[in-house]
Amino acid sequence: MNKQKEIDLDPILLEVGQFGRYQLKNYCLILVPIMFSAIYNSQYIFAAANVPYRCKVPECEADPPKFETNGWGPWALPDGRGRCERFVPLGTTCAADSFHPTDSKLCSSWVYESHDTIVSTFDLACEEWKRTLVGTLHSAGIFLALPLTAYISDNFGRRVAFILTSIAPAAVGLGRSFSQDYVTYCVLEFLDAVVGAGVYSSGFILALEMMGLNKRVLGGNIISCTFAAGQAMVALAAWAIPEWRTLTRVLYVPSFLFVLYFFLIEESVRWLLSKGRKKEAADIIFKAATVNKRKLSPETIKILTDDTPATPDLAKLEADPDKKEDSLVLQVLKSRVMVSRLFICSFWWITVTFIYYGLSINSVSLAGNSYVNYILTALIEIPGYCISVLTLDRFGRKSSIMTAFFICGVSLVCLPFIPVSLSWLQTCMNLLGKLCISMAFSSIYIYTSELYPTTLRHSLVAVCSMAGRIGQVVAPQTPLLMAYMESLPYLLFGIMAGGSGLLMLLTPETLNMRLPDTVRQAEGISTAPRTQHTTDIIVD
Incomplete structure (x- = not known):
């Protein structure tokens, strides 16, 4: 039998519209969760x-106790x-001679x-490890999520995963x-991450897979913004x-x-095609074309209405029922x-x-209102995302991300050597590092998604993202390094950024490449030849 031809979705999306009214509606719905x-x-x-907080001193306390000592603090x-x-x-x-001038004892209240x-609600005074454990447990939950x-x-399905992680x-x-x-509280904080942390990755991929080739970078960075x-909010x-x-x-x-999203959002067409559910995918494509007010070519209509299998794997099995294909996971493990690529991407993550969470934690040194400081730390990411929109499609994924890593590394290595008297310059270098790592963060999501096949894209991106949680768990411990060397955290940040930039030399450029659907693709x-247009060299 002749091998059935696989459906190429990217040319179809050009006819449907890369970012028409249909995609825009779904995209806006995805942004809210x-x-x-x-x-x-x-x-x-x-x-x-x-x-x-302070120790409770029964001999001096008012009724009810007040935090201010009203003058008796120095001797009590x-x-x-x-x-x-x-x-x-x-x-x-509560007289001054009623307390020993030097001997002290541990407080009981x-x-x-x-x-x-929760520090006051659960009486966590002098147990700092319990307070910080909340964030560690949240990060641990993401490992499972x-x-x-x-x-x-x-x-x-992408749709099922996205909606469940939005509601739970x-x-x-x-x-x-x-x-x-x-x-x-800690158990529920852990479960919160387990059931909900996957909404970003599932939503990102659901949005990416129905978006045209030339709109991926813009769409991905709007999600990052x-x-x-949301962090500022x-x-x-x-x-x-x-x-x-109450909060x-x-x-x-x-x-x-x-x-309500069960009635508002439809499944990823790429996922449906990868599972051989061609009719459902075709129905969504026809609907998208209608909403976008676009007319499909007769050739496209014929491809979508043809009853032949949608994936090459199904066609091969029909042609030779006795021949068994390796499992998808085994295909990946057999591919050097x-x-x-999986190890390199994991190190990037x-x-x-x-660096991202480490800089956020160390940003508490910024003077002023803690809420304002956090808002500034969050909003400085947006310029980084905007820069990635301007550079990823113009200069390519590799050069853009590599430059971001190197600038981040240089700024953070230089930061400890800036005199304390130039605190404004230290703050600027810290924010420059956060801006660049934010640019790299959003770009890595796009770049990593383009390196893996549709059939295992979410799973392999999740492996990289899960590896990245190691950095998130370790980041809160970076202030402890200052006890050995005050500049050590920033030097470590800079070295890792530089190393990641060098590893970019070992992976391929994906600019103007179609999303691969199989391991072979x-x-x-x-080895794909580079052009200024979408290439069609990825074949089975």
Whole structure:
């Protein structure tokens, strides 16, 4: 039998419209849960924020106790603050001679300046590790979330994975707002990440796969800008509603509305074709063409209405039922190109998450309002995303991302050598590093997606993203390195950025290349001739 020809979706998308009204509607719907995912990814920073506290001194406290000591602090509390220790009482009054001048003891209870965060609610004074553990558990949840979401996405559909991960956090977050103890809060924080952290990757791929070749970069970076805006929004919400229980309910309850997406969003055409569900894919294409007011050519209509199998693998099995194809995972493991590409991409992801979150954590040194500082740290990402839009399609993926890594590395290596008197320059170099790593972060998502085949794209991108969580988990520990060498965190950031830039030399350029649908096509990118137009060299 003759081999059936595989459907090439990219030319069809040119006829349908690369970013018409149909894609625009779906794209805008996808942006809303992604914005909420940014909120849920960073809400714990404010819910578990540190709160000023001091030891409770029964001999001197008002009724009810107030955080201000009103003059008795110097003789009752070490250094006048006494966060974890108080001077040993010698009497029952609050007089200066009723406390030992040098001997102190550990506190058993505390007075908090406010009750807006879980630190005061669960009485976490002098247990800093419990407060920071919340963020670590959230990152650990992402390790489980990414492969779980990828499995659902690749086996049951991008749409199913996206909608489920959009709705599930609402129930978990609402339940967490009623937590009565620290352990329950931590368990639900972990589950929040498990059920909801995959919404970004599933939404990104769902949007990318129905978008035309020339619109991928713009579309991907609008998603990244939306995520940055979501981070700024959570800071604004926390500023307006500082009490963590109320804040959590206000942020999470709206996600219940995403159940309506089952009636509003359709499945990825690329995924349907990869699964041999040609009729469903054709129906969506015809609908998109109608909404976009575009007319399909007779050849395209014939291809879509033909009853032949949609994928080459199905055609091969029909032609020779006794011949068994290697599993997709085995095909990847047997491919030296794909395995090396997977390791390189994983290192990129570890680097960008390590630097991205490390710089955010160290940005607390910026003077001023903590909410404003966080908003600035989030919004500085948007110029980076805009620059990537301007450069990725003009100069190519490799050169753009490599330049971002190198500039980031140079700025962070130089930062420790800037005199303290030039604090404004230190701040500028820190923000320049954050801008460049943000550009690399958004670009890596696009570039990585283009290196892998449709049949395993979400799974392999999820492997890289999951590896990147290592950087996210380790980043909170970088301030500890300053005890050994004050400049060590920034030197480490810079070296990793430079190393990632050099690794870009080992991967192929994907500018103007069609998204590969099979492992063989993905391998073929490396040897593809370069042109200024979409190439058609990826063949089976």
